[in-house]
Amino acid sequence: MKPAVLITGANGFLGSYLCREFLAHGYEVHGLCRANSDRSNLAGIQIPIHEADLRDPDGVRAALAAFSASVDVPWVVHNAATISYRAADAQLQEDVNHQGTRHVLEASRAANVQRFLHVSSVVAVGVARGDETLDEDSPWNAEDLGIDYVRTKRRAEEAALAEAEALDVRVVNPGAIFGPVASSSNSLRFLQQLAAGKIGLVTPPGGMSVVGVDDCATGVRLALESGRTGRRYVLAESYLSSLQLFGLAKRLLRGDDVRPPLGAVPRWLWPALTPLARCLEWRNPNTLLSRQTVFMLGQTFRFQGTRARTELQWTPRPFPEVLGNAIQALRANGSLPPR
Numbered sequence: 001m002k003p004a005v006l007i008t009g010a011n012g013f014l015g016s017y018l019c020r021e022f023l024a025h026g027y028e029v030h031g032l033c034r035a036n037s038d039r040s041n042l043a044g045i046q047i048p049i050h051e052a053d054l055r056d057p058d059g060v061r062a063a064l065a066a067f068s069a070s071v072d073v074p075w076v077v078h079n080a081a082t083i084s085y086r087a088a089d090a091q092l093q094e095d096v097n098h099q100g101t102r103h104v105l106e107a108s109r110a111a112n113v114q115r116f117l118h119v120s121s122v123v124a125v126g127v128a129r130g131d132e133t134l135d136e137d138s139p140w141n142a143e144d145l146g147i148d149y150v151r152t153k154r155r156a157e158e159a160a161l162a163e164a165e166a167l168d169v170r171v172v173n174p175g176a177i178f179g180p181v182a183s184s185s186n187s188l189r190f191l192q193q194l195a196a197g198k199i200g201l202v203t204p205p206g207g208m209s210v211v212g213v214d215d216c217a218t219g220v221r222l223a224l225e226s227g228r229t230g231r232r233y234v235l236a237e238s239y240l241s242s243l244q245l246f247g248l249a250k251r252l253l254r255g256d257d258v259r260p261p262l263g264a265v266p267r268w269l270w271p272a273l274t275p276l277a278r279c280l281e282w283r284n285p286n287t288l289l290s291r292q293t294v295f296m297l298g299q300t301f302r303f304q305g306t307r308a309r310t311e312l313q314w315t316p317r318p319f320p321e322v323l324g325n326a327i328q329a330l331r332a333n334g335s336l337p338p339r
Helices: 013-024 057-069 087-110 148-161 186-195 213-226 242-254 270-283 291-297 306-312 319-332
Strands: 004-008 028-033 049-051 074-078 115-119 169-174 176-178 207-212 232-235 238-241
Touching (some): 004 013, 004 057, 013 028, 013 213, 028 057, 049 057, 057 074, 074 087, 074 213, 087 115, 087 148, 115 213, 169 213, 176 319, 186 319, 207 242, 207 319, 213 306, 232 306, 270 291
Parallel strands (some): 004 028, 028 049, 176 207
Antiparallel strands (some): 207 238
């Protein structure tokens, strides 16, 4: 009999794909979501849902206890998190990403969970300086970035790894995730703005490691099944500079004859945009163009996923194929306009 898997944040972008991935491989799947959460991503997925807010330790403990009592072998995939680069969300991210992870870990110990996978991020590994490429063993060097999401995801990962022996913990660190979604995601908003011509004339100087959402879900399953206790696994198919990513996405969105970006803003000039972003954020705390957003777009998150490929036999699809298929699917569901 296969273990049963509880997925926190099951209604989210990656969470809904995790539900499908584990169901497709014969697992009994349970989800954990907030009571008032948007569950459109779970359309067509029939699983038991346990309701709790990660900020409520008693509610999380009750949900984990109910899950554990209903199955023979309980496993947990802790995927839920808040992603924001707005100063107004600093406390929310501390409460959800860091303290919320501690609540799930404590509840999992109390419920005798037998295996635990924490979905972290490559930003919790560090930031590349110059031409270097980072991996799971790179020394932590991003404490001084001053980015709330980075800090809280790092603290959450540290809390999870501190419980490695007690809960048989393993960690995955995905890059930027792209794929079709029923509700919204950061990658969808990027594609929508690019399709509308609101961005793309020039690009930021940074870059990111990327992965398809299906491949990320598969990597999570493989790490939970056959990863090593206390080990991290970067889930990144490849690295693209912002100039390369914008150019590829523009071609896929608007055809081969579309004008490519003129170039990337020089790295030395990029910080000059920070005061403008800070002013916009002061006037509108809900703006996506925050100071932290601008700062992050100037960083280089270049990683290799060799460990996942060799230890887990993870074989992600080439990113151009992933992005092309995602754009077709997002056009079909109305999230992106026709070419």
